[in-house]
Amino acid sequence: MIPAPFTYLRVGSVQEALDALAEYGDDAKLLAGGHSLIPLMKYRLATPKVLIDISGIAELSGVTFEGDSLVIGAATRHAIVEHSPVVKEHCRLLAYTASLVGDPQVRNRGTIGGSVAHGDSASDLPVSLLAMDAQFTAQGRNGTRTIAAADFFVGFWQTALTPNEVLINIKVPLAKQRWSYQKFTIRSQDWATVSSAVYGNAVALGAMADIPIRARDVESALLQGADISQAALLADHNTSPSSDTRASSDYRRHLARVLTEDGLREALARN
Amino acid sequence: MSLVGARVLRKEDPRLLTGRATFVDDLLPANCTFAQFIVSEHAHADIRHIDISQALQIPGVLGVWTALDFRDYPDLPGGLPDLERPPLATGRVRWAGEPIAVVVAEDRYIAADAVAAVKIDYNVLPAVSTIRAALAPDAQLLFPQHGSNCLVTVPMLDDLDRAMEACDERAQLRVVNQRCAVVPIETMACLADWNIDGLTMWATFQAPHHLRNKVSAWLNIPQNQCRIITPNVGGGFGAKIVFAPEFFIMPLLSKWVGRPVKFSQSRTEAMLQMTHGRDQEHDLEVGFDRNGRIKALRMVVTQNLGAYADPTGLGLPVLTNWMAGGCYKIAKVQTAFRCVVTNTTPVAAYRGAGRPEATYAVERLVDLVARRTGIDPVEVRRRNFIEPQDFPYETHNKAVIYDSGNFPALMDECVRLLDYETERKRQEAFRNDSSKPLIGIGFSTWIEIAGFGPNGSLEGFGHLASWESTQIRIHPDGSATIFIGSAPHGQGTETIVSQIASDELGISFDRINIVYGDTGTVIQGIGTLGSRSTPMVGSATKVASQRLLERAKKIAGHLLEASEDDLVVADDSFSVRGTPGKKVGWADVALASFQPLRLPPELQAGTLEERLFHESPNFSYPSGAYGCVVEIDRRSGKVRVAKMVLIDDCGTVINPLLAEGQVHGGVAQGIAQALFEEMQYDPSTGQPITSNLIDYLIPSAPDLPNYIAGRVNTPCPNNPLGAKGIGESGAIGSPPAVVNAIVDALSHFGVEHIDMPVLPEKVWKVLSTATKGST
């Protein structure tokens, strides 16, 4: 469980990070909390030659307002998102979702940016961010661009970020919507077997495909006036869950329906 | 005041809880080098070629060795003749993770790079990863020279057909006791330093002298030049009495590189290389009458040994067969077993070792009898119990004579603390209310075999003998050091032994320390295994203390000019009964024991030293009644253990705090087996698919209930303490209680059995079929 040799660089600004990425190209990887990347490196499933540690970049950490959005720096730790009074007041869904990530040690190290950039469909935060239609700001050498959540997750462990970009922040709407996050785990502290986030009329699912996805059929059924239990039955439409030691794809489909129904009911009750 | 029976805080905790304990991997001698195995990536293959040239070129690599380099050394100790395990795979690899070569480097990082640089060319063979595949007529053989993957068959003496036919009713059941990984917090580690004066090896092991005996023989060096030290050991659960190749290879590597060599496994290495536990399949039949009285029981065990026959692995089905009758009076019990090799990690002892499997089988059967007869499972148990007056009770196997117990009392206490009737009412009320979870109530009344053991019992597993040793040394200031042969690894034996010695010697608890785990200082020893330390080394210490005290009293009497018969010892001093103020301190007596001029003529300097090898006439038989209430979520099928009542009878309790701790830990492992854990292999490739703690589901505290504990005490008649042992009880008694509760919750759907681990999906399948059927 020892990673292949690598060089470690600690950078103090986004510009330095971008310069380093440009210099080392494909050999380099950004390191934030290290809680997804380091395990992969220990198995030598990832063998970057250079690690660029961005976790100390002050401008990447913290929560601010911008218009009617909440802006969360990419290197903000899960624990900050979980406990921040601002996030708790303006975006309970996000604070609550962060509180379910791993255990306290993981939340004290892992970052929201690392969690989304890792692109694992069983991660918690991406599912809620997708339900909220969050906006992801990426910075490259040629400036910044905004990527909509719906376009951000591309494939298994793949996102729309290019290797030369740094994710700067994530913007979530301030609108107070009814919300719920349902996470099914076999043991209390674990990755989701399936998860379901509800935010207003949006429903998103985790671990039901190679990326977090929206349950569009549920959403449109609700808009057309279907009741919750009927709409929830559509939760597994257009999903492609995998089978593994925790659950078969059929069981995941069932869980998606159950969690979505529970989520919709809980969200309604919060109204 | 007596310390035996008191909730004394653990002596070992301050160092463990402040991070000041020393484990093998904490040691770093000067010039230390680091070893790592290159392991097979295939489950079954012939090795065509091993290319170490690239690895050797990496700066800092001191060497790479393969089986060829060990050809002058024997196979690893134990196992079956001609089918032994070689120290490194020779020609053929038999499981994914089997060590093939070993590298030594200046540091761990270089070693890991060298491992990645070794190239092995394999001729891949079909893998047999299950018992069924191994026994298929055209199965690929692991040991072609043997002609079959079934290495051992022990048939029944009588097939019981007649007895079964004579019963009103009979029922068959097939149960699987799934493979579990052992997962001690500390993985395997050793540090070998072979220099001019001989070999010293620090190893994480449960039985240092046992290891010393085998390693010195294997290396062909005198035992006094082979010192094994087991410092603090972070859990063993049976996997650390296995003769893993590292313990034999690392000393030689140290000799060859002329420097200390350290080996320490990562978690994934441990998951694949440390032996696993359980992995038995049972074909069971029970014959009974309409009143729920069991007349005949038949048990056929198939043991998956994994890739090689480990000596304790071979012993597992033996113990399962021995304990097949549980705590019931069954006229006819017949057993058989066979042992099968597969392309999986070898299987050996894991907390309970053969007894959890037996208990699970019998307890599932008893519930089945209850179901078939419509009689309450508590009542069926009561009707079949061995009664208190039946002890000593001769079982179907002549090696097994239950020493004592009171099963009806255990059952009563369990029913009372579980609040059985209320729970049954709640179950009834909830069953028809779809907003409520399904409730299930399950019991397990069990007896196990512990206190290993009487002469001859451990020799079969390759041990020198079955006694345990103690050696008490009084220092000139009246403090005492006790050297014990059984080396603990988390049990709290330092505390237990100190309590016993303090009571007997009258020396205060804090002036006694315990030394263990070093063949250079402890005379001889067997080890901590088979729930034996308290009955064996505790008894040894009690008797040795009494003998030593007799001489100490002679000295005290001499100093006080009083008759030794009038002396009482307590609080570190000797006083004369009935003569207040006439006393002498232990310190002065101890000092005198080293000063010939102050000794009575019949004693010599240094007399206050006593050693004893305690032999036991029989095993001990801890027992208990566990009750469990589960709540099942109707939609997801997820099981929650809502209540767990644990009534134990381990005879005399030396320290309730430690006894409870042992049970809590064991029950956690038992619930883990019932609900979460299973070591799985891809059936087609034999690749392990649960080789880390993401995929192998060990639970954590929130997954476990608060335990409600109670106690019945029938002292063990076979040792001076009356103690039976409690290390494995929890892991033995709890799985069937949980599974019986789950089956009970689902019984109205016609469910009679469900295999472990009962993951939510299994239950969901039952529930969804049932609801489909009803609409």
Ligand SMILES: Cc1cc2nc3c(=O)[nH]c(=O)nc-3n(C[C@H](O)[C@H](O)[C@H](O)COP(=O)(O)OP(=O)(O)OC[C@H]3O[C@@H](n4cnc5c(N)ncnc54)[C@H](O)[C@@H]3O)c2cc1C
């Ligand atoms: C024991 C354990 C339990 C866990 N349980 C859960 C759980 O229950 N739920 C859950 O959702 N997650 C869980 N995780 C994962 C955890 O949330 C990780 O922290 C998170 O997924 C990754 O964040 P990080 O900051 O550690 O990223 P890192 O590991 O540092 O990086 C992950 C990836 O993102 C890239 N990256 C990081 N930051 C940026 C950036 N600003 N711009 C571009 N690329 C970037 C890195 O290059 C890397 O490829 C668990 C992890 C562990 C170790």
